[in-house]
Amino acid sequence: MAEKDFEITFRGVRGSIPTPITPEKMKEKMLAVVERIEPSDIQNEDSRNAFVNSLPVEVGGIIGGNSSCVQASVAGKNFVFDCGSGLRELGLHWMGQEFGKGGGEAHIFVSHTHYDHILGIPFFVPFYIKGNRFKFYGGHDDLEDRLAGHQRPEFFPVPFSIFPSEISFTDLNEVSDLTIGDTKISWKKNYHPGGSYAFRIDYNGKSFIYATDSEYKNIGPQALQSVIDFFKDADLVVFDAQYTFMEGIEFKEDWGHSSAFIGIDIALEANVRQLALYHHEPTYSDFKIMDVFQLAEKYLKKVGKGSNLEVFVACEGKTVDLNAS
Numbered sequence: 001m002a003e004k005d006f007e008i009t010f011r012g013v014r015g016s017i018p019t020p021i022t023p024e025k026m027k028e029k030m031l032a033v034v035e036r037i038e039p040s041d042i043q044n045e046d047s048r049n050a051f052v053n054s055l056p057v058e059v060g061g062i063i064g065g066n067s068s069c070v071q072a073s074v075a076g077k078n079f080v081f082d083c084g085s086g087l088r089e090l091g092l093h094w095m096g097q098e099f100g101k102g103g104g105e106a107h108i109f110v111s112h113t114h115y116d117h118i119l120g121i122p123f124f125v126p127f128y129i130k131g132n133r134f135k136f137y138g139g140h141d142d143l144e145d146r147l148a149g150h151q152r153p154e155f156f157p158v159p160f161s162i163f164p165s166e167i168s169f170t171d172l173n174e175v176s177d178l179t180i181g182d183t184k185i186s187w188k189k190n191y192h193p194g195g196s197y198a199f200r201i202d203y204n205g206k207s208f209i210y211a212t213d214s215e216y217k218n219i220g221p222q223a224l225q226s227v228i229d230f231f232k233d234a235d236l237v238v239f240d241a242q243y244t245f246m247e248g249i250e251f252k253e254d255w256g257h258s259s260a261f262i263g264i265d266i267a268l269e270a271n272v273r274q275l276a277l278y279h280h281e282p283t284y285s286d287f288k289i290m291d292v293f294q295l296a297e298k299y300l301k302k303v304g305k306g307s308n309l310e311v312f313v314a315c316e317g318k319t320v321d322l323n324a325s
């Protein structure tokens with residue numbers, strides 16, 4: 001149990017729409033692999049394995065095409081943040097565990113109901129297993145109606161109400177604080193078309209924040225104070241870094257998203273330990289995402305002298321053990 005005391009796993013990291021890799025992008029990766037091979041890399045099975053394992057994710061792997069979904073295991077309880085297409089993958093994974101036998105329970109937090117955050121729901125197999133229990137939480141008071149509407153017969157053959165598992169809803173407007181087991185949950189409304197909510201979980205002195213689909217329009221410590229307070233001393237913040245900084249301020253103002261540079265500024269002010277760049281722009285290749293990341297790292301070196309903030313790119317399948325950090 002101890003090793004799963006507070007563990008975060010990225011199941012879907014792409015923003016706006018699921019983005020499978022294209023044949024052209026696959027070929028680009030293959031060429032980048034071939035360019036790196038030295039004769040010594042292909043001498044035997046061990047050297048081939050070592051070579052493949054040494055490749056950076058943008059060359060030898062994928063950052064991930066599934067849309068928003070992050071899993072958290074906290075003190076033996078299951079939490080899910082958003083239900084994009086990554087939720088489908090999580091469901092398949094869970095089917096091999098108690099959810100496959102109708103004995104699973106999970107708490108699902110929905111930031112908002114834009115398609116990229118809910119489209120995994122009809123494909124989440126554990127919903128179809130009697131005995132499983134799910135509790136939805138959200139700041140939109142008509143969340144249940146919205147999810148039911150998404151599965152009206154015009155859009156999907158199986159209605160939301162037919163799921164045989166036990167499903168309940170908590171409207172966060174009707175509760176002042178929320179504790180699940182020994183875990184405290186707090187939330188904050190983001191600036192985003194239609195509204196979106198960031199969530200914070202605190203457990204045993206460690207904290208995790210899920211803050212996607214958020215634009216920070218007025219940058220500067222004064223305007224950002226409420227965000228800085230919400231992020232204060234967090235061990236891991238999952239942050240909407242969909243755009244490059246210039247795109248965010250020049251061309252896509254009011255589209256409701258942010259950039260790595262703004263994430264770093266806020267994280268430094270708030271004394272955050274790890275910042276995960278998340279909700280990747282679907283038109284960006286993995287190479288472009290890593291280029292933006294390298295710029296972000298340079299920026300951090302400049303502005304973050306003396307801080308121990310770590311920044312990384314959220315990749316599908318990556319797990320962060322908050323107790324190890």
Ligand SMILES: [Zn+2]
Pocket residue numbers: 015016068114116117213279
């Ligand atoms: Zn989104």
Ligand SMILES: [Zn+2]
Pocket residue numbers: 112114192196213256
């Ligand atoms: Zn959105």
